[in-house]
Amino acid sequence: MTQRILTAVAWPYANGPRHIGHVSGFGVPSDVFSRYARMAGNDVLMVSGTDEYGTPILVQAEKEGLTPQQAADKYNRIIVGDLQGLGLSYDLFTRTTTNNHARVVQDVFTALYRNGYIVPKTTHGAISPSTGRTLPDRYIEGTCPICGYDGARGDQCDNCGNQLDPVDLINPVSRINGETPKFIETEHLFLDLPAFAEALGGWLSTRSDWRPNVLKFSQNLIEDLRPRPITRDIDWGVTIPLEGWKDQPMKRFYVWFDAVIGYLSASVEWARRTGDPEAWKKWWTDPDATAYYFMGKDNIVFHSLIWPSLLLGQNGAGDRGGEPGAFGRLNLPSEVVSSEFLTMSGSKFSTSRNTVIYVGDFLREFGPDALRYFISAAGPETQDADFTWDEFVRRTNFELANEWGNLVNRSVSMAAKNFGGVPTPVAPTEADADLLATSRAAFASVGDLLGRSRFKQAVGEAMRVVSAANKYLSDQEPWKRKDDPERQGTILHTALQVVSDANTLLTPFLPHASQKVHTLLGGEGVWAAQPEIREVSGEGEDREYPVLMGEYAAEQARWQSTPIVAGRPLGTPSPLFPKLDPKLGETGPEWAPIAQ
Numbered sequence: 001m002t003q004r005i006l007t008a009v010a011w012p013y014a015n016g017p018r019h020i021g022h023v024s025g026f027g028v029p030s031d032v033f034s035r036y037a038r039m040a041g042n043d044v045l046m047v048s049g050t051d052e053y054g055t056p057i058l059v060q061a062e063k064e065g066l067t068p069q070q071a072a073d074k075y076n077r078i079i080v081g082d083l084q085g086l087g088l089s090y091d092l093f094t095r096t097t098t099n100n101h102a103r104v105v106q107d108v109f110t111a112l113y114r115n116g117y118i119v120p121k122t123t124h125g126a127i128s129p130s131t132g133r134t135l136p137d138r139y140i141e142g143t144c145p146i147c148g149y150d151g152a153r154g155d156q157c158d159n160c161g162n163q164l165d166p167v168d169l170i171n172p173v174s175r176i177n178g179e180t181p182k183f184i185e186t187e188h189l190f191l192d193l194p195a196f197a198e199a200l201g202g203w204l205s206t207r208s209d210w211r212p213n214v215l216k217f218s219q220n221l222i223e224d225l226r227p228r229p230i231t232r233d234i235d236w237g238v239t240i241p242l243e244g245w246k247d248q249p250m251k252r253f254y255v256w257f258d259a260v261i262g263y264l265s266a267s268v269e270w271a272r273r274t275g276d277p278e279a280w281k282k283w284w285t286d287p288d289a290t291a292y293y294f295m296g297k298d299n300i301v302f303h304s305l306i307w308p309s310l311l312l313g314q315n316g317a318g319d320r321g322g323e324p325g326a327f328g329r330l331n332l333p334s335e336v337v338s339s340e341f342l343t344m345s346g347s348k349f350s351t352s353r354n355t356v357i358y359v360g361d362f363l364r365e366f367g368p369d370a371l372r373y374f375i376s377a378a379g380p381e382t383q384d385a386d387f388t389w390d391e392f393v394r395r396t397n398f399e400l401a402n403e404w405g406n407l408v409n410r411s412v413s414m415a416a417k418n419f420g421g422v423p424t425p426v427a428p429t430e431a432d433a434d435l436l437a438t439s440r441a442a443f444a445s446v447g448d449l450l451g452r453s454r455f456k457q458a459v460g461e462a463m464r465v466v467s468a469a470n471k472y473l474s475d476q477e478p479w480k481r482k483d484d485p486e487r488q489g490t491i492l493h494t495a496l497q498v499v500s501d502a503n504t505l506l507t508p509f510l511p512h513a514s515q516k517v518h519t520l521l522g523g524e525g526v527w528a529a530q531p532e533i534r535e536v537s538g539e540g541e542d543r544e545y546p547v548l549m550g551e552y553a554a555e556q557a558r559w560q561s562t563p564i565v566a567g568r569p570l571g572t573p574s575p576l577f578p579k580l581d582p583k584l585g586e587t588g589p590e591w592a593p594i595a596q
Contacts, residue, residue: 004286005045005292008263009026010296011049014072016075017358021356023371024296024385025380032508033292035508035511038557049547050076050096052096053096053236053237053259054237055133055134057236082359084530086372089511089552090531092549094269099538100539106238106240108310114325116192117309117318119190121227121229126140127184128177137166140173140181141169146162147159162221189230190228195320196309211453222305230254231252232252236252237258239253240253291332291334295338295339298341315330340384344357361589366396369577370577373399377459381456389586404577405575406470408499412573413573418488419489422567422570424493425566426490428494439469443559446462459506462502478492493564497561500562512530513576514527519571521571528555529552532549533546534547
């Protein structure tokens with residue numbers, strides 16, 4: 001049965017190019033999941049965009065002598081290009097600096113305020129003594145007053161998971177320039193998180209199928225919920241639609257508040273851009289629709305506690321009750337799919353510490369699918385994972401080139417050379433039937449794993465079929481069967497059928513290579529659709545900017561074994577994955593050398 005699935009992907013911040021650590025958390029897993037879901041016949045809406053408000057944009061703009069909007073424009077375009085090159089199949093990848101986004105944010109806020117979940121509060125705000133600029137909580141670091149972790153942020157401690165206020169940190173310093181921040185009294189609006197404790201606890205108790213690291217982390221925080229500020233003293237952000245606040249030039253919504261609402265605003269924008277302004281409701285208000293949120297582990301609390309609280313408050317379903325806002329009753333997340341951190345030689349990716357491999361550089365030298373495969377097979381799915389050039393070379397050469405690429409190459413080459421196309425099978429043996437049974441059975445096992453976001457196991461099962469096919473060819477030795485063309489043809493027909501099956505199984509992981517294999521097997525047209533960069537303008541806006549969209553419904557890829565047709569011409573194979581120089585594993589490329 002067709003199911004509507006919302007794939008909500010964490011919003012990359014537009015203050016610089018994204019590195020491979022970023023896309024290992026939000027990018028590749030969400031796309032593998034969405035591509036499989038579409039192939040399985042589901043109606044998927046995959047949305048996200050660049051997060052463009054807040055102090056980090058102001059800091060980057062000042063460094064480069066740009067206005068905040070110019071800086072956001074610059075990096076939005078770079079990020080869109082990188083994600084398109086990686087093949088992330090967004091139905092809409094947009095941005096937060098649009099009139100549409102501002103309106104949706106303000107409508108959600110209005111519902112929260114009217115239902116009594118927003119409270120004003122005088123608090124201590126951090127400012128930079130040298131610039132007078134407000135410092136966001138995440139730009140202040142110090143020692144956690146609860147667990148003693150050195151490196152806690154002003155909004156939360158990644159070690160113990162507790163919510164923090166920057167004034168509570170021991171020895172707080174600014175991440176921007178290292179100075180000690182000055183704390184002043186200021187009035188802000190707060191989301192009253194304790195008013196959702198009962199509703200959140202009850203909802204989380206029904207989430208038994210979540211990844212244990214996400215569920216336990218979230219449940220442990222319920223008892224310590226505190227009001228959280230949703231406004232900041234800053235002039236770069238969405239304005240506050242409230243008397244006494246909307247005309248203040250230095251009061252804006254806190255960037256975290258507007259960014260999580262972006263999932264909804266992007267869906268609303270997608271509906272308008274596709275000609276049916278009400279279409280977003282199919283994924284947001286239909287109780288049978290499901291919603292999967294993909295991000296790195298530093299974003300868990302925003303998606304498992306804070307975003308559900310905003311939805312509950314908008315729905316009038318928090319502990320204080322209320323009435324639904326402008327969007328009606330919105331669905332809460334079905335699952336929060338969080339990845340851990342991808343490190344490089346044991347260190348978390350960090351542009352400031354120069355431990356970074358940018359997506360754009362990687363794509364230019366190695367293409368998208370080798371990176372997609374590494375993240376799927378060896379990425380930080382449930383625990384931190386280390387990226388090393390040695391492991392990248394090993395997996396590319398031995399798994400993609402030797403195992404998969406070689407299977408495709410020799411199967412297609414022998415069949416084309418000896419039969420001019422796909423041969424006709426005659427009198428299949430038990431060995432042929434066993435391999436075909438293994439291949440067909442994998443659709444259920446791999447599909448089940450992908451549907452539960454178990455990507456490492458899924459790609460491992462798919463590659464197990466590839467290994468079985470290679471062993472089959474080695475055992476059957478079709479190159480020695482020239483005196484028995486019927487048996488040779490049957491072996492090669494079997495091998496080509498399994499190549500076709502394996503190509504389908506690997507399509508969510510390797511969409512670019514799968515298109516090539518589809519063509520080699522005599523297929524025509526689009527097998528795995530790719531995202532397109534489209535230049536658009538927003539509602540009431542006179543500027544143009546790039547978004548990602550795509551025509552995915554027209555692709556041919558389906559999650560099933562499709563019989564290959566005897567007599568179909570075959571293409572001329574070339575290396576599917578060229579082998580990498582082993583020395584690369586020792587030195588790294590020039591643009592990301594290994595420290596000696």
